[in-house]
Amino acid sequence: MGPTIKLSSGHEMPQVGFGLWKVENEKAADVVYDAVKLGYRLFDGAADYGNEKECGEGIARAIKDGLVTREELFITSKLWPVFEDGDKVEPAIRRSLSDWGLDYFDLYLVHFPGALKYVDPSVRYPPGWHYDGKSEVVRSNTPMHVTWAAMESLVDKKLARSIGISNFQAQLIYDMLRYARIPPAALQIEHHPYLVQQELLNLCKAEGIAVTAYSSFGPASFLTFGFKHAQALKPLVEDDLIVEIANKHGKEPSQILLRWATQRGLAVIPKTSQHVFMTQNLGCTDFDLDQAEIEQISAKDPGRIRFNQPSNYLRPTSSGFSVN
């Protein structure tokens, strides 16, 4: 087991895990099995990724073959916004657990703040952003404190060992801390040298909230959406400074990006379907950057770039956004 982070729930979370977004369904079981074999213990899934069943098959095979026990694994899943109404939270986690073939998640996150109108799984699953499956975005009026109370009941019912949040900014966290009976154990955010967010990290440190970075390689996984600001940037693994530091340490640029995050205290969950990258990414904590290098990399942040935000996906349509 590599380095871990102690959560406020008392449970340990591996600092280097494996991201499952866009791992293709046909490959997912084998990818997960291989990742367990290589030594990954944390798997970051979500209902929205549409591959929880296949990922669960990989886990089941790894346990059956004696590679690992359930207790040694740390499995994360996430609640999609259409399931944020209070009475929809438990059925949503039960569906994800059933797909994975598990009794509990180690960590269950609210995927994005901002409840959307419920879409029954028999209509479409995973439901995505749009109520009609095409372009219509319909809000639900459920505020976060209602969703969070339902999340807390998942811990009481032992369906989730820890609960947390994703894509939340400071103001909403400050609000949550006023009403949470169980404070969020973890926050998952987009984090890379173009989006450093030191103030948010300071807040989380002060409040005992562990932070996991996603999209550690920056624009890489947003190119397929045709985002112009992602296409306009040089890939971080080709960035001159990152390459120079990598050469100095005899490491890959990708490992420099992951080590920069882990030395700043974050967990990382890089995604790949390629064996060579899996090995590189898992081995990202066996060397240290010096403080000056960490600061040089942090200084790359122009303070204005963010790829993963709903407004990039939810452009107003002719019918506009409707409120339920």
Ligand SMILES: NC(=O)c1ccc[n+]([C@@H]2O[C@H](COP(=O)([O-])OP(=O)(O)OC[C@H]3O[C@@H](n4cnc5c(N)ncnc54)[C@H](OP(=O)(O)O)[C@@H]3O)[C@@H](O)[C@H]2O)c1
């Ligand atoms: N909470 C949220 O809203 C949210 C949003 C986004 C992501 N996430 C989570 O975070 C995970 C990681 O984020 P991400 O999927 O956006 O992207 P990422 O891990 O930053 O980047 C993935 C891309 O980098 C490539 N790559 C992986 N390892 C590499 C290496 N060692 N060298 C060079 N290229 C490498 C992959 O290529 P190949 O695939 O071709 O190997 C893929 O194109 C996701 O899978 C998901 O679990 C959460």
